[in-house]
Amino acid sequence: xxxxxxxxxxxxxxxRTALVPFITAGDPQLAVTVPALNALVRGGADLLELxxxxxxxxxxxxxxxxxxxxxxxxxxxxxxxxxxxxxxxxSDDQTxxxxxxxxxxxxxxxxxxxxAAAAKAGVDGAIIVxxxxxxxxxxxxxxxxxxxxxxxxxxxxxxxxxxxxxxxxASGFVYLVSLKGTTGADHISVGEVNxxxxxxxxxxxxxxxxxxxxxxAATARALGEQADGVVIGAAIVSRMAALRAxxxxxxxxxYRFVHDIRQALDA
Amino acid sequence: MPQPGSNYxxxxxxxxxxxxxxxxxxxxxxHALDELEVLYEQARADPEFQAEFAEDLARFVGxxxxxxxxxxxTERLGGPQIYLKREDLNHTGAHKINNCVGxxxxxxxxxKPRVIAETGAGQHGVATATVAARFGLECQVYMGVxxxxxxxxxxxxxxxxxxxxxxxxxxxxxxxxxLNEALRDWVTHVDNTHYIIGTVAGPHPYPTLVRxxxxxxxxxxxxxxLQQMGRLPDALVACVGGGSNALGLFHPFIDDEAVRLxxxxxxxxxxxxxxxxxxxxxxxxxxxxxxxxxxMQDADGQISNTHSISAGLDYPxxxxxxxxxxxxxxxxxxxxxxxxxxxxxxxxxxTEGIMPxxxxxxxxxxxxxxxxxxxxxxIIVINLSGRGDKDIQTVAELDGTTL
Ligand SMILES: Cc1ncc(COP(=O)(O)O)c(C=O)c1O
Numbered sequence: 041x042x043x044x045x046x047x048x049x050x051x052x053x054x055x056r057t058a059l060v061p062f063i064t065a066g067d068p069q070l071a072v073t074v075p076a077l078n079a080l081v082r083g084g085a086d087l088l089e090l091x092x093x094x095x096x097x098x099x100x101x102x103x104x105x106x107x108x109x110x111x112x113x114x115x116x117x118x119x120x121x122x123x124x125x126x127x128x129x130x131s132d133d134q135t136x137x138x139x140x141x142x143x144x145x146x147x148x149x150x151x152x153x154x155x156a157a158a159a160k161a162g163v164d165g166a167i168i169v170x171x172x173x174x175x176x177x178x179x180x181x182x183x184x185x186x187x188x189x190x191x192x193x194x195x196x197x198x199x200x201x202x203x204x205x206x207x208x209x210a211s212g213f214v215y216l217v218s219l220k221g222t223t224g225a226d227h228i229s230v231g232e233v234n235x236x237x238x239x240x241x242x243x244x245x246x247x248x249x250x251x252x253x254x255x256x257a258a259t260a261r262a263l264g265e266q267a268d269g270v271v272i273g274a275a276i277v278s279r280m281a282a283l284r285a286x287x288x289x290x291x292x293x294x295y296r297f298v299h300d301i302r303q304a305l306d307a
Numbered sequence: 308m309p310q311p312g313s314n315y316x317x318x319x320x321x322x323x324x325x326x327x328x329x330x331x332x333x334x335x336x337x338h339a340l341d342e343l344e345v346l347y348e349q350a351r352a353d354p355e356f357q358a359e360f361a362e363d364l365a366r367f368v369g370x371x372x373x374x375x376x377x378x379x380x381t382e383r384l385g386g387p388q389i390y391l392k393r394e395d396l397n398h399t400g401a402h403k404i405n406n407c408v409g410x411x412x413x414x415x416x417x418x419k420p421r422v423i424a425e426t427g428a429g430q431h432g433v434a435t436a437t438v439a440a441r442f443g444l445e446c447q448v449y450m451g452v453x454x455x456x457x458x459x460x461x462x463x464x465x466x467x468x469x470x471x472x473x474x475x476x477x478x479x480x481x482x483x484x485x486l487n488e489a490l491r492d493w494v495t496h497v498d499n500t501h502y503i504i505g506t507v508a509g510p511h512p513y514p515t516l517v518r519x520x521x522x523x524x525x526x527x528x529x530x531x532x533l534q535q536m537g538r539l540p541d542a543l544v545a546c547v548g549g550g551s552n553a554l555g556l557f558h559p560f561i562d563d564e565a566v567r568l569x570x571x572x573x574x575x576x577x578x579x580x581x582x583x584x585x586x587x588x589x590x591x592x593x594x595x596x597x598x599x600x601x602x603m604q605d606a607d608g609q610i611s612n613t614h615s616i617s618a619g620l621d622y623p624x625x626x627x628x629x630x631x632x633x634x635x636x637x638x639x640x641x642x643x644x645x646x647x648x649x650x651x652x653x654x655x656x657x658t659e660g661i662m663p664x665x666x667x668x669x670x671x672x673x674x675x676x677x678x679x680x681x682x683x684x685x686i687i688v689i690n691l692s693g694r695g696d697k698d699i700q701t702v703a704e705l706d707g708t709t710l
Contacts, residue, residue, distance in 0.1 A: 094608075094609065095478060095609040095610045096478065096483060096484075096595060096610050098333075098486075098490045098491065098596070100491075102477075105478075109477070117607040118608070119607075142594075143331060143594045144593045144594045144595060144602070144608040144610070145607065145608045147592075147593050147608060148593065148604065169333055170331045170333060170594065172331070172337055174321065174329075174330065175331055192334075196335070197334075197335050197336075197337070197339070197497065198334060198337070199338065202338075206334075217334060217335060220335055220495055220496075220497055221491075221494060222491045222495065225495065
């Protein structure tokens with residue numbers, strides 16, 4: 041079993057909202073990635089999402105696109121991302137790590153080889169943005185063999201019947217895309233997310249984490265009333281971008297940002 | 308379209324062409340694709356829709372396009388009898404308009420007041436802006452800043468038609484990035500917007516519906532051959548970017564197994580240089596822009612920057628049905644270089660008084676290269692997918708002439 045289920049279960053029993061920050065591996069440079077992950081955990085992250093940079097991130101808004109481009113300019117590939125996870129695991133064997141990216145990165149390595157390498161590195165889950173349940177069977181099986189969760193996404197446009205199908209295909213948790221749009225969009229509506237959460241809640245046995253467009257403590261806290269957790273990506277990646285000339289300052293800045301959100305969630 | 312009993316029934320109900328195709332998109336878009344699929348199935352079976360489509364193809368696009376015997380080119384090459392399917396004579400100057408009329412009619416049926424498109428050479432953008440004006444739809448076209456620089460005429464043309472052209476600065480700043488940006492727009496405005504994809508690629512049902520709308524090319528060519536020559540041709544030749552003009556010509560002949568199908572890709576500076584866009588010749592299977600297909604990519608699965616003198620062929624993917632036709636050996640895919648395409652561009656100008664688009668020049672160039680291997684009794688149909696007015700600037704620059 042991956043670390044995701046037990047971690048979310050423990051949070052649920054403590055009635056705490058899972059806080060899941062996202063960064064892109066290799067942005068602004070590979071040497072920053074593991075210190076950044078450690079800082080996020082120190083600040084209060086419960087799970088980590090690590091972006092696999094891709095040349096054509098069609099579901100991402102400008103902040104994460106740019107972050108992917110910076111990582112690729114540094115030559116960061118999937119193997120480097122896995123090395124970061126291995127390195128992170130040397131000092132942290134508790135915090136679940138979820139890779140987030142696009143299917144072509146996995147296909148280029150081969151689904152079976154990816155599952156094996158990810159398991160060896162200590163990866164717990166994968167979110168493949170452009171892999172709907174209908175096309176997910178072979179990767180799901182390959183990952184399941186290695187106890188890695190394939191996390192499925194649900195969207196505001198997803199019909200009730202599909203929500204049930206998504207539940208059947210998913211493991212770990214269901215990722216509720218909070219808005220119609222790309223990552224980092226600025227038109228999130230807490231009321232709408234809560235409606236969709238309620239709809240999804242009736243159709244899944246899994247925890248539900250919301251993401252896309254969550255940028256501040258107030259929104260995170262408001263969503264945490266209903267959701268089991270929140271994912272924060274573009275807001276973090278933008279902070280890292282602002283500090284890219286002074287990369288040594290990034291871990292401390294991430295620590296403070298996440299710490300503030302953690303406090304708001306726990307207050 | 309293959310008839311019932313055809314040994315070629317593609318795609319499968321879930322949109323796969325063999326191992327290719329499918330639907331690899333963000334969950335937010337699945338609902339819109341389901342809706343489009345259902346609506347398209349209804350429209351396809353609805354005589355009223357088909358009549359509307361035929362009417363606009365006839366009176367707005369100017370179809371049927373002629374099948375023209377290129378006598379002086381045939382004599383010059385001393386090989387097969389060469390016929391040109393004159394898509395260059397369509398309104399707006401290329402085959403792209405066939406698909407755009409069909410999709411604009413679908414947008415209207417869905418009650419969506421806004422359409423978006425991606426464009427490389429600008430031909431699909433112009434065709435989309437044209438039908439948007441014709442049907443009173445709001446129109447936004449995404450175009451890489453690299454392409455905006457090399458196709459300024461078409462950019463202005465779209466603006467004259469009332470469309471807004473959005474420059475795309477991300478990634479390689481070309482067609483593939485314009486497609487990414489169009490997908491991002493669609494995911495954000497999916498309630499009121501229809502995305503008019505310009506070629507036989509993208510998530511199901513796009514490869515099928517674009518193929519069907521473009522199949523008018525092959526349907527006409529097939530009956531024109533029977534009427535004008537009394538028999539089917541020996542080979543069909545078309546350039547392949549995403550593959551819509553090629554599939555439109557090929558598809559109605561798919562069960563005529565004696566008819567050879569040849570797709571011609573852009574070999575750019577030469578296949579061996581790596582600076583090309585010959586996906587079916589040199590790519591590996593992967594997933595991009597909603598479908599599984601051959602792609603130009605590196606060992607890490609990053610999509611490569613491609614090169615072709617012709618912006619419309621400068622794309623690292625290819626429609627999934629072509630990938631399948633390659634896998635099963637029903638079609639053959641070759642490639643010609645920038646240089647060969649340019650020579651063919653000049654040759655057709657001077658032998659026939661026809662200025663082909665640089666894209667279409669690739670198909671002509673293949674016939675020039677292979678003419679001596681094709682018997683004199685053979686009949687070859689080349690899809691002249693578009694006219695070359697848009698490329699005059701590019702060619703003049705290569706000639707060292709400032710216009
Ligand atoms: C004249 C012409 N031919 C061919 C193409 C390539 O597209 P496809 O392969 O979909 O026909 C284009 C694309 O812009 C074009 O403008």
